[in-house]
Amino acid sequence: MDDINFLNKNYQDQDNAIETSTEYDELEQFGLNPKIFIVEDDKILGLSIKKYLSKTLSCEVELFTSSMDAMTHLMNLPNRKSPFCLITDISLEHGTDGLMLIDSLKEKGFNFVSIAMTGFASIETAIAATKKGVYHYLTKPFELEILQKLVLEAISNKLGVKSALLLNENSQSTKKSPKRGSGFEIEYPSDEDVFCGMIGRSKLMKDVFERMQKVALTESTVLITGPSGTGKELIASAIHNLSSRKSNPKISVNCGAIPRDLLESELFGHVKGSFTGAISSRKGRFEMADHGTMFLDEIGDMPQMLQVKLLRVLQNQTIEPVGATQTIDIDARVIAATHRDLEKMVEEGSFREDLFYRLNVIPIRIPSLKERKEDIPLLISYFIKRYVSADQSNYISISSDALELLLAYDWPGNVRELENIIERLVILRGGNEIQPEDLPTKIFRHNPLATDHYKNIFDLPEDGVDLKRVLSDIEDSLILQALKHTGGNKNQASKLLSLNRTTLIEKMKKKHLNFSEPTN
Numbered sequence: 001m002d003d004i005n006f007l008n009k010n011y012q013d014q015d016n017a018i019e020t021s022t023e024y025d026e027l028e029q030f031g032l033n034p035k036i037f038i039v040e041d042d043k044i045l046g047l048s049i050k051k052y053l054s055k056t057l058s059c060e061v062e063l064f065t066s067s068m069d070a071m072t073h074l075m076n077l078p079n080r081k082s083p084f085c086l087i088t089d090i091s092l093e094h095g096t097d098g099l100m101l102i103d104s105l106k107e108k109g110f111n112f113v114s115i116a117m118t119g120f121a122s123i124e125t126a127i128a129a130t131k132k133g134v135y136h137y138l139t140k141p142f143e144l145e146i147l148q149k150l151v152l153e154a155i156s157n158k159l160g161v162k163s164a165l166l167l168n169e170n171s172q173s174t175k176k177s178p179k180r181g182s183g184f185e186i187e188y189p190s191d192e193d194v195f196c197g198m199i200g201r202s203k204l205m206k207d208v209f210e211r212m213q214k215v216a217l218t219e220s221t222v223l224i225t226g227p228s229g230t231g232k233e234l235i236a237s238a239i240h241n242l243s244s245r246k247s248n249p250k251i252s253v254n255c256g257a258i259p260r261d262l263l264e265s266e267l268f269g270h271v272k273g274s275f276t277g278a279i280s281s282r283k284g285r286f287e288m289a290d291h292g293t294m295f296l297d298e299i300g301d302m303p304q305m306l307q308v309k310l311l312r313v314l315q316n317q318t319i320e321p322v323g324a325t326q327t328i329d330i331d332a333r334v335i336a337a338t339h340r341d342l343e344k345m346v347e348e349g350s351f352r353e354d355l356f357y358r359l360n361v362i363p364i365r366i367p368s369l370k371e372r373k374e375d376i377p378l379l380i381s382y383f384i385k386r387y388v389s390a391d392q393s394n395y396i397s398i399s400s401d402a403l404e405l406l407l408a409y410d411w412p413g414n415v416r417e418l419e420n421i422i423e424r425l426v427i428l429r430g431g432n433e434i435q436p437e438d439l440p441t442k443i444f445r446h447n448p449l450a451t452d453h454y455k456n457i458f459d460l461p462e463d464g465v466d467l468k469r470v471l472s473d474i475e476d477s478l479i480l481q482a483l484k485h486t487g488g489n490k491n492q493a494s495k496l497l498s499l500n501r502t503t504l505i506e507k508m509k510k511k512h513l514n515f516s517e518p519t520n
Contacts, residue, residue: 033166034155036061039070039088039098040117043374044407045140049087052144053151057166059085068095074110083111083159085151090118102132113158115150117142186398188385189378196238198231199382202372208235208364215362216242221314223299223359224337226366229416232337233297235364240293245333248292251285256301264306265322274323286319289332299359300340300351311355334359369411369418376407379415383422394430402434409443437485437492476511479504483515 036059040046043065050063064070067088074080086105088098096104102114114133119140130137135154138147155161193201195209215222216239224232233252240250258266265275269284286294296302302310313319314334318327336359345351369376380398388395398406411417421440429438482493494504507513 033057033059034083034085034159034161035059036085036087036151037070037074038063039065039067039086039092039101041065041089041093049144049147053148056148057151059166066094067092067098067101070101071104074105075108080108080110083113083155083161085155085159086112086114087147087151088114088116090116091120099128099132099134102134106133111159113154115147115154186377186381186403188381193378196234196241198234198238199378200372200375201378202367202374204367204372205375208366211362211364212239213242215239215364218362219333221333221359221361222335222364223342223362224335224364224366225342226339227368227412227414228339229414230366230368231415232339232366233295235366236293236295236297236335236337239335240295240333243293243333245292249289250293250295251289251332252295252297253285254297256298260303260306263303264309267306268309268319268321270322271324274321278323281321284319284321286313286330286332287328290330292332294332294334296334296336298338298340299336300338300342300345304350304352307352307355311352311358314355314358369414370409373407376418377403379418380406380422383419384426387423387426388430394426396426396429396431397433399433399435401436402439405436405439405443437489437495439495441495441498472511475507476513479507479511479513480515488515 036053036057038046038049038053038061040049040063046063046065050061053059054061062073064073070088086102088101090098092098098116102116105112113135115136115138116132116134117138117140135158136150138150152166155166189199189201193199196212198205198209200206200209212235222236222239224235226232236252237250240246253263253267255263265278265282265284267284267286269282269287270278272278272281296310309320313330316327317331318329320327342351342356342360346353346356380403384396406418413420424440425434425438432438478497479493482496483490485496486492490504491501494501497504499507
């Protein structure tokens with residue numbers, strides 16, 4: 001039984017208690033403009049739509065990231081005859097799809113008009129949307145002002161509310177829409193956003209925090225996976241500090257940072273004379289972690305010879321130092337971490353299958369930063385506060401355009417890369433508002449919004465064009481715009497254009513382009 005059917009069953013008794021009058025005249029008693037409900041699981045896009053409609057229309061706008069959440073909210077409304085406009089994505093990651101949500105709301109007798117969005121346009125989907133009575137079918141990407149006009153038309157034509165009553169006094173329907181990334185704003189994380197020194201408001205991170213709390217109460221082996229720079233050692237430290245072993249040591253070893261011929265001795269210790277240079281006996285890290293926690297970072301880099309020995313430790317809780325003839329009993333909880341795909345390594349034969357299953361008792365996957373972009377503004381604010389001076393003289397703020405680029409970037413280095421960039425900006429640009437030209441060049445080169453923005457900038461005439469001349473004119477225009485935007489600063493302009501400064505100067509000389517700042 002899907003989510004909507006489940007809700008339908010739960011709310012059946014409520015249905016029987018609601019009056020079934022369909023006269024629209026009775027709705028005038030509410031004296032309010034229809035509400036707008038958005039159902040969109042792309043949170044960046046959803047927040048952009050919500051922010052734009054809230055600014056330009058005098059309607060209350062609410063955003064839901066799943067059909068289940070939307071249905072729950074709507075079923076709890078005090079009166080289902082109050083009109084509203086539903087803007088829903090057709091394909092939703094969680095719960096049922098948008099068209100089924102529309103069907104269910106109709107069955108419940110709600111008075112609404114719907115607009116459907118999709119990133120995968122097809123004739124079949126358009127026909128299905130039309131049959132459901134959808135007012136309009138929008139294909140992504142679209143301009144927000146187009147959506148706003150459709151909302152005005154839909155509410156006016158289907159719900160009988162005049163468009164003039166819906167517009168904010170200080171807004172214009174033709175006003176340019178905000179950029180896609182402007183749905184988020186810089187804000188300092190609240191207490192609810194911080195867990196054991198880690199920051200996260202996204203559902204993905206909340207799930208990680210919840211699993212950490214549960215696993216900390218057990219003695220089970222934990223395997224932490226995720227890309228480099230996501231904070232795997234922070235997770236391991238938090239689990240240790242939340243456990244009953246917190247008063248005992250947590251010992252860490254990076255299996256990829258120690259030479260292979262020394263790693264065995266480092267982990268298990270050695271006795272005097274066991275090899276050249278072993279002038280005295282030495283405890284290994286496992287023995288040092290007795291009654292505490294042993295954290296094995298980059299476990300995927302461990303040589304196969306040592307994988308066998310580690311498997312024995314996990315099975316028997318005993319170690320055998322190099323050169324020893326007797327084993328030593330230990331009581332150490334093992335937490336391992338890696339950025340590698342261990343399952344793939346098992347298939348390739350480079351990692352032991354039996355060891356993988358011994359380590360993977362409780363898996364914790366840390367999402368990459370690009371998977372939880374709603375956390376980026378919180379992290380930016382946190383790192384700014386960390387690196388500014390006590391007198392705040394080098395405090396930086398982030399412009400909306402710069403924030404959009406930071407949100408659109410893929411962050412291959414994850415949180416560590418974001419922290420490094422913020423630290424650099426505080427040092428080099430302290431005391432200023434950060435503009436796009438202040439950001440590293442790689443932020444521009446990896447911006448996925450850039451190409452989409454220019455796809456339909458020029459329509460090909462029926463008689464064709466001189467491509468070389470058109471491209472040259474466009475290049476001239478962009479160079480002059482970049483210089484104007486940066487006040488003639490060629491270094492910053494070259495960053496905006498993703499060019500070397502010398503290349504930009506050569507192009508200006510070749511094209512005889514000169515820029516002078518206009519005077520008042």
